[in-house]
Amino acid sequence: MSEFRHNLITNEWVVVATERAKRPSDFVGSKTPKTIPEYSESCPFCPGNEQHTPPALYRYPAEGDWNIRVVPNKFAALKPTDSLERVQEGRYLKFGGFGYADVIIEAPLHNQTLGTLSEDNVLHVMKAYKARYDSLSADERVDLVTIFRNHGVRAGTSLEHPHSQIIATPLVPLRVRAQLEETQRYSANLGSCVFCDIMKEEKKDGRRLVLETDYFVAFEPYASRSPFETWILPKRHQSVFGAIHLNELKDMAHSVRTILGKMHRGLNNPDYNLILQSAPTKEEDVDYYHWYIRIIPRLTTPAGFEMGTGIYITTAYPEETADFLRKVKN
Amino acid sequence: MSEFRHNLITNEWVVVATERAKRPSDFVGSKTPKTIPEYSESCPFCPGNEQHTPPALYRYPAEGDWNIRVVPNKFAALKPTDSLERVQEGRYLKFGGFGYADVIIEAPLHNQTLGTLSEDNVLHVMKAYKARYDSLSADERVDLVTIFRNHGVRAGTSLEHPHSQIIATPLVPLRVRAQLEETQRYSANLGSCVFCDIMKEEKKDGRRLVLETDYFVAFEPYASRSPFETWILPKRHQSVFGAIHLNELKDMAHSVRTILGKMHRGLNNPDYNLILQSAPTKEEDVDYYHWYIRIIPRLTTPAGFEMGTGIYITTAYPEETADFLRKVKN
Numbered sequence: 149m150s151e152f153r154h155n156l157i158t159n160e161w162v163v164v165a166t167e168r169a170k171r172p173s174d175f176v177g178s179k180t181p182k183t184i185p186e187y188s189e190s191c192p193f194c195p196g197n198e199q200h201t202p203p204a205l206y207r208y209p210a211e212g213d214w215n216i217r218v219v220p221n222k223f224a225a226l227k228p229t230d231s232l233e234r235v236q237e238g239r240y241l242k243f244g245g246f247g248y249a250d251v252i253i254e255a256p257l258h259n260q261t262l263g264t265l266s267e268d269n270v271l272h273v274m275k276a277y278k279a280r281y282d283s284l285s286a287d288e289r290v291d292l293v294t295i296f297r298n299h300g301v302r303a304g305t306s307l308e309h310p311h312s313q314i315i316a317t318p319l320v321p322l323r324v325r326a327q328l329e330e331t332q333r334y335s336a337n338l339g340s341c342v343f344c345d346i347m348k349e350e351k352k353d354g355r356r357l358v359l360e361t362d363y364f365v366a367f368e369p370y371a372s373r374s375p376f377e378t379w380i381l382p383k384r385h386q387s388v389f390g391a392i393h394l395n396e397l398k399d400m401a402h403s404v405r406t407i408l409g410k411m412h413r414g415l416n417n418p419d420y421n422l423i424l425q426s427a428p429t430k431e432e433d434v435d436y437y438h439w440y441i442r443i444i445p446r447l448t449t450p451a452g453f454e455m456g457t458g459i460y461i462t463t464a465y466p467e468e469t470a471d472f473l474r475k476v477k478n
Numbered sequence: 479m480s481e482f483r484h485n486l487i488t489n490e491w492v493v494v495a496t497e498r499a500k501r502p503s504d505f506v507g508s509k510t511p512k513t514i515p516e517y518s519e520s521c522p523f524c525p526g527n528e529q530h531t532p533p534a535l536y537r538y539p540a541e542g543d544w545n546i547r548v549v550p551n552k553f554a555a556l557k558p559t560d561s562l563e564r565v566q567e568g569r570y571l572k573f574g575g576f577g578y579a580d581v582i583i584e585a586p587l588h589n590q591t592l593g594t595l596s597e598d599n600v601l602h603v604m605k606a607y608k609a610r611y612d613s614l615s616a617d618e619r620v621d622l623v624t625i626f627r628n629h630g631v632r633a634g635t636s637l638e639h640p641h642s643q644i645i646a647t648p649l650v651p652l653r654v655r656a657q658l659e660e661t662q663r664y665s666a667n668l669g670s671c672v673f674c675d676i677m678k679e680e681k682k683d684g685r686r687l688v689l690e691t692d693y694f695v696a697f698e699p700y701a702s703r704s705p706f707e708t709w710i711l712p713k714r715h716q717s718v719f720g721a722i723h724l725n726e727l728k729d730m731a732h733s734v735r736t737i738l739g740k741m742h743r744g745l746n747n748p749d750y751n752l753i754l755q756s757a758p759t760k761e762e763d764v765d766y767y768h769w770y771i772r773i774i775p776r777l778t779t780p781a782g783f784e785m786g787t788g789i790y791i792t793t794a795y796p797e798e799t800a801d802f803l804r805k806v807k808n
Contacts, residue, residue: 150555150575152649160652163575165555225480225495225791239679240700245480245493296782304781315783319482322490323788326656349569370570423786444785451634452626453645455774456753458653461555 155371156342159330162371163461170463172472175375175447177416184259184308192222193253193309205250206279208272215269216276217253221313224249232289232318248284248316252276258309261299261417263408265310271401273312277424278397281390284316285429291320292428295389300419302446312422320428328427328437335436341385343438355467358474359406363399366407368466368473374448375464376415376473378407380441387427387437404441406478411445414476418445485701486672489660492701493791500793502802505705505777507746514589514638522552523583523639535580536609538602545599546606547583551643554579562619562648578614578646582606588639591629591747593738595640601731603642607754608727611720614646615759621650622758625719630749632776642752650758658757658767665766671715673768685797688804689736693729696737698796698803704778705794706745706803708737710771717757717767734771736808741775744806748775 152161192200195213206218226247234243254273255265262270277295284293297312298305320328334342350357350367358378359366366380380403382396392400404422411418426439454460480495522530525543536548556577564573584603585595592600607625614623627642628635650658664672680687680697688708689696696710710733712726722730734752741748756769784790 149560150557151560151572152575154571156570158652161649163555165553165575167555168553223495223498225493225497227480230479230481237700238683239675240486241484242481245482245495292787294783294786296786298781302779304779313783315787317787317789319491321787321789322488322656326652345569353568370567421782421785423782425786442786449632449634451628452751452753453624453643455751456624456626456755456772457622457645457647457651459647459651 153371155369156334156346157331158327160371161459162373163459164465165461165463168463169465170375172375172464172469175415175418175445175464177418186257186259188258188308191258191307191309193217193251193307193311194258195256201251201253205283206276208276213256215255216272218276218280219251219253221249221251226315226317228287246289246318248287248290248314250280250284250314252280252312252314254310254312260310261408261412262297262310262404262422263410263412265405267401267405270405271398274397274401274404277312277314278390278392280314281426284314285388285390285432287316289318290316290429292317292324293389293426295424295426297422299421300417300446302419303421324425324428327425328431331436332434341436341438343381343440344385347381347383356470358410358470359403361399361403363396364403366403368470370466372462372464372466372469373460374444374450374462376411376418376445376447376469377466378411378443378473380404380407380443381438382440385435385438387434387439388429388432389424389426389439390429390432391439407443407473409478410473410476411443414473415445415447418447420445483701485699486664486676487661488657490701491789492703493789494795495791495793498793499795500705502705502794502799505745505748505775505794507748516587516589518588518638521588521637521639523547523581523637523641524588525586531581531583535613536606538606543586545585546602548580548606548610549583551579551581556645556647558617576619576648578617578620578644580610580614580644582610582642582644584640584642590640591738591742592627592640592752593735593740593742595735597731597735600735601728604727604731604734607642607644608720608722610644611756614644615718615720615762617646619648620646620759622647622654623719623756625754625756627752629751630747630776632749633751654755654758657755658761661766661768662764671766671768673711673770674715677711677713686800688740688800689733691729691733693726694733696733698800700796702792702794702796702799703790704774704780704792706741706748706775706777706799707796708741708773708803710734710737710773711768712770715765715768717764717769718759718762719754719756719769720759720762721769737773737803739808740803740806741773744803745775745777748777750775
């Protein structure tokens with residue numbers, strides 16, 4: 149029997165479809181891994197090709213050979229020079245493509261990913277996230293800073309070199325606003341943060357838990373939209389990513405690297421999206437929202453039903469995918 | 479300069495990104511079309527293999543060789559036997575996978591699609607949609623009937639044989655409810671149906687218009703989420719698909735076939751999703767909602783930013799893709 153499961157954060161339902169249910173091991177990629185070179189002459193992100201990207205906004209270390217470089221996206225969808233003034237076009241509204249689009253080049257080596265880099269290297273990526281989050285959120289015109297990572301063609305990227313992206317937008321989109329409303333309603337009714345409550349539940353239940361560290365918890369959500377969806381949450385309540393402390397950042401690097409490493413080894417380097425969902429920059433201290441990381445391996449394809457209704461049909465139980473990931477060696 | 483454009487139906491913004499803008503012709507598929515046979519012995523939908531699907535719920539003609547068959551999905555995500563009773567599991571809610579999942583086999587020929595079948599054949603598919611819509615919406619437990627079509631692997635199907643699907647759900651999902659709220663607010667403020675107003679705008683402006691018939695209008699929406707997204711709307715105000723008249727159904731078949739045919743020929747048989755968005759079955763006569771068809775060619779891949787914010791970045795102007803489609807011969 150299939151079942152509908154309710155997502156407390158979004159107030160959306162998913163269907164876990166047992167008629168076509170698969171074992172977690174059915175999702176292990178069968179493709180022979182392509183041998184990717186450490187260096188690619190034509191890659192704009194490889195060392196020596198710095199002239200193919202705009203000048204760095206941030207780098208680590210500050211001097212000498214770089215390990216991390218943050219540059220404006222050369223093909224930025226948004227730029228800080230466009231106008232915010234709304235213009236009526238017939239019955240419709242538009243305004244200039246104002247915003248920021250950064251690229252975080254995560255390592256000099258062309259053939260690494262966040263799951264295979266050293267923990268120290270991943271920590272420096274997280275520090276770059278934090279530095280750019282702080283810098284972008286300081287612009288009064290920015291309402292939301294979204295950090296994300298697209299890995300592989302199915303996840304929407306064709307650039308192999310390890311990189312993340314940050315886009316800062318001058319509005320809070322409906323999807324984020326809807327989550328804020330749901331979580332605020334929960335908090336008004338139950339007097340607590342829904343994310344904090346979910347962490348309590350997952351730790352108590354244990355079946356969907358993948359990792360617990362001093363400061364972070366990682367688990368497969370009860371109402372997973374797709375197989376192996378994984379959330380990583382900071383234990384301490386904080387609504388925006390900018391509120392993270394340095395000791396938490398180290399733990400975050402460990403958690404992200406561990407989860408992505410488990411996926412890399414256990415599922416044979418799947419394509420995935422990683423999204424850091426944070427409250428809007430001007431709602432940086434609210435008691436009902438809690439920033440978190442969503443990792444969504446692109447193992448299935450959302451189709452017409454998902455697009456039309458927002459109800460995702462998944463073919464794997466999060467209890468089983470969590471068990472699978474727990475057993476993959478760190 | 480990129481621009482944000484506002485979607486009046488969903489209250490969401492999209493970004494038309496000019497830095498990476500492409501010409502409509504850049505989206506023409508380059509793959510050599512696979513030669514697909516008229517008949518495939520292993521296809522459960524081909525004539526002679528009827529024993530591999532459950533018995534037909536509807537067929538046309540009623541006797542003799544069938545041209546259209548509607549069967550329950552053998553691997554249905556939802557079944558009308560499951561329980562609707564909500565069950566608390568820890569802090570979460572779940573209930574049985576109640577619902578209906580039909581498959582509409584659109585023709586006996588294995589290698590056709592809705593864009594290449596005869597207009598008469600497409601009309602019989604639309605009649606099957608209508609018959610099943612009426613039948614499923616008559617069940618008091620059903621709140622929403624979603625008709626959709628997934629064409630090609632990138633659109634989430636691996637079955638080549640031409641088919642559509644219908645899923646009836648015992649709830650109105652948040653995404654649909656949100657559209658109803660937005661359109662109701664528009665109606666309360668402006669005293670008219672937003673879809674009717676959009677049709678007026680598109681006919682007046684003309685740049686995004688692709689097709690107009692006696693009863694339907696097809697155009698590329700102002701805030702297209704992705705290149706070549708196309709909407710087909712009935713001119714007469716009707717909130718649910720079940721309200722369509724027979725003469726309109728003929729025109730609908732013509733419009734759907736023309737648009738899909740233009741895409742098939744102009745873009746070299748792209749993968750796409752078609753979704754018929756209708757009001758909930760119990761809101762069958764509201765003045766603020768208007769059913770419509772969305773066709774979304776899967777030419778680009780939504781990535782982390784889209785998943786995290788709901789803001790879609792598109793790389794083509796709907797004014798240009800409409801012009802391209804208008805020029806493809808019918």
